[in-house]
Amino acid sequence: MRLLALQEAYSTGAFIRSIAEYLSRGVVLKRRLPERFGGASMFVSPDAALHYWKPRVERTDPRLLNSALEVLQKGDVVWDVGANVGLFSFVAAGLVGPAGRVLAIKPDLWLAGLLRRSAGVNVDGFAPVDVLPVAIAEAADIQRFHVAQRGRASNHLAKFGYGQAGGSREVQFVPTVTLDWLLERFPAPRVLKIDVEGAETEALRGGGEEFFLRRSPLFCAKCPQKTGIGSRKSCTVTGMFCLMQNCQRPNATHYNGRAGTRWRCPKAPGEVVMHHASAS
Helix, strand or coil: HHHHHHHHHHHHHHHHHHHCCCCCCCCCCCEECHHHHHCCEEECCCCHHHHHHHHHHHCCHHHHHHHHHHCCCCCCEEEEEEECCCCCHHHHHHHHHHCCEEEEEECCHHHHHHHHHHHHHHCCCCCEEECCCCCCCHHHHHHEEEEEECCCHEEEECCCCCHHEEEEEEEEEEEECCCHHHHCCCCCCCCCEEEECCHHHHHHHHCHHHHHHCCCCEEEEECCCCCCCCCCHHHHCCEEEEEECCCCCCCCCCECCCCCCECCCCCCCCCEEECCCCHH
16 A cells, blocks of 8 residues: 555656646746856756756756866866756856856757857856857767757757656757867867766767867766766866766776876765866
8 A cells, every 4th residue: 555655646746747847848037146156147947957947046956066166267268068058157157257268068959049148148257158059979970869858958869868858859950069179169178067968978089189188187077877987088187077966887987097096986876076186
């Protein structure tokens, strides 16, 4: 009986959530970050994730925001690969200031439109935020891109993604470019953040030795599910943040080639591993 009651409660909760997600589609809300996180205004949507209904946007991903406080400096160039509604992008725009620059990358054209709206209202005292609606992959190509049935924050390239996407409401074709391609066209980042729903290793393979050894002294990413951060090449930078929300390999070893150090992911998903090395 107890098990049946739990199943019924779960079914009821899932049904209510699905209704809330459906009613959130297309909704746009304006929020403001606290001054300690740069003070930027943002256009967000619960169509990306239901927690954006909450007025205090800084509570949606406190680990990410606290990481930003740790790593960002005035004048930094920041690339946000998988920008979603721009939480990291606009925290960065406020913290690095007008001497810096932010590149927000998101292939979902609807979310890219929100990013542009947010960029347009954060001008004086903020870094310019350029929005690029492409996906990052191992090679320049055209790939299928799934718009999540649930929240758009779970959108993903075909062959990637997590169960929380809940299937696809539509499939689009999007252009993919590489990190090296970006490096030829935009200022090199000091801070690179990647969160692309399991395609992180795919994205990192598009960066050559020049990118990793000379151009990006700090790396911040979520561990791809099942594989961890797969290649030694992807870790040859001077610092790493491993945000363990989706990592399925507790105690996986990560390697920092330039600093010559190794460390292990924590056992508990959700913990944060931080490693600092001085930027060159």
